[in-house]
Amino acid sequence: MLRAAAAEVAAQQATARLAGAAASLSGIFAVDKPPGISCTGVLDYFKRNVGRGAAGVPFAEHFERERDLRRTGEKIRRRRCSLALRVGHGGTLDVEAAGVLVVGIGRGCKLLGGYLAGGKAYLATARLGAATDSCDAEGRIVSVASAAAVTGAALQAAIPRFVGRIQQRPPLYSAIKVDGKRLYEYARGRGGSGGASAPPAIEPRWVDVGSIKLLCFENPALAQCVGRRVALPAQYADYYAGGRYRWSAGAGEVRVGAPMAPFANCPHLPHFQMLVRCGGGVYVRSLVHDLGAAVGSAAAMVSLVRMSQGPLLLGRDTVGVDDLPHIDRVVEAMRHANATIERAASHGPSTTATATATADS
Known part of the structure; x- marks a missing residue:
């Protein structure tokens, strides 16, 4: 005792x-x-x-x-x-x-x-063919656009437009405050006064993108593969490849209103991977969304890893x-x-x- x-x-x-x-x-x-x-x-x-x-x-x-x-x-x-x-x-x-x-x-x-x-460096992977309200695999599909004709050369040619001092519109699901509320609170119906929609205007902001390097591009429709996909760090690979991101033949059609997560690893959708070096305030998922539009299609980010911050x-x-x-x-x-x-x-x-x-x- x-x-x-x-x-x-x-x-x-x-x-x-x-x-x-x-x-x-x-x-x-x-x-x-x-x-x-x-x-x-x-x-x-x-x-x-x-x-x-x-x-x-x-x-x-x-x-x-x-x-x-x-x-x-x-x-x-x-x-x-x-x-x-x-x-x-x-x-x-x-x-x-x-x-x-x-x-x-x-x-x-x-x-x-x-x-x-x-300065920060990010390794991002994205799918072409669909865009979402959150600009990543967490959101619902808001537009579908064929990517069958998109080539690695077209994507590479579009990248310089997004390097340097550029204007970027933050995604709807972000922590930026508008009228005292974070944007994601508006998007999730917590904007106050019973409003479930986001503010009518999300102003673009000036941000600095140091470089974007296209590491890999693959389009099954064209049997085209450019570069080599960088393997994600082992501690993340299973998470991004399985669970709620797992694709199966029963996932159905890519359609507006459907959640993007089941299509994050769909083998029929073209994908690309890039290394982005940038300053503070840059949304890599917005870069992905805008790149998809720039090549005449649509895109959503499906994984993001911050490789470095400062030194x-x-x-x-x-x-x-x-x-x-x-x-x-x-x-x-x-x-x-x-x-x-x-x-x-x-x-x-x-x-x-x-x-x-x-x-x-």
């Missing part, structure tokens, strides 16, 4: 020490965000579990809970976290997107502004979500990120260019 009580006291003291250590954290590090969970969901997991180590809630359990909440379609209201830890991130990734997510803790949050506006590169400079409860791993990740950032600063912009170039291979 006394031994059990002593063990419980010791456990409480250890938890208090870890919580104190976690509360003193300050800096920046990069986490490998998996698809299927929001950035806020990742940060919520971190705040509730950092310092708990092996006693933390398994990420898979947290992931399923987040998915169940999202299925309701209601705004997720989170419980207050007992650990007073200031945490933020340096640029939103959509729920179904994956890759580098820069996280700031404590005083590190003040440094996140540079990452919001800074921080996926894999080399990121920790996994399962590492987040372990304070020693977080501290080491901050040290590593700081060393990478300092090294990049001392060598100039070429370091970032070299890092993101590895996404080509």
Whole structure:
């Protein structure tokens, strides 16, 4: 009895020490965000579990809970976290997107502004033949246009129009605020005053696209294959190839009003893959949508991976979500990120260019 009580006291003291250590954290590090969970969901997991180590809630359990909440379609209201830890991130990734997510803790949050506006590299895969209201596979099809005659050369010729300082209209499903409400709230019928539609005018914005490299284009109708498709990182490949994105012969016709998800891996639809380097505020799914229209067809993005943000590169400079409860791993990740950032600063912009170039291979 006394031994059990002593063990419980010791456990409480250890938890208090870890919580104190976690509360003193300050800096920046990069986490490998998996698809299927929001950035806020990742940060919520971190705040509730950092310092708990092996006693933390398994990420898979947290992931399923987040998915169940999202299925309701209601705004997720989170419980207050007992650990007073200031945490933020340096640029939103959509729920179904994956890759580098820069996280700031404590005083590190003040440094996140540079990452919001800074350079990023994305690996995007898209399907031609249909466009959606969200510009990706999460939405419903709003237009269908044959892509049977689209060639890799036509797509390559259209790309320069979307490089440089360009005007881009944000997608309907985005976190941009209009009249105090986020666009996705209007789109989902939470715009207030009972209105379920988005604002009548979404103004285009100036954004900077450094480069777009067409990695692969395949059109089964023309028996044409240009380039070589880059394999997605192993930790994402199964997610994007299966589950709700799995295609089957019973998926039916591509038609207006149907959800796009069952056609994300349809072998009959032409697809292309590209590497995009850009500044802050660029919506890659809008680029995909506009490229589809530019070649006389329609397009929707079916996967997106942020390969780098600033000098921080996926894999080399990121920790996994399962590492987040372990304070020693977080501290080491901050040290590593700081060393990478300092090294990049001392060598100039070429370091970032070299890092993101590895996404080509």
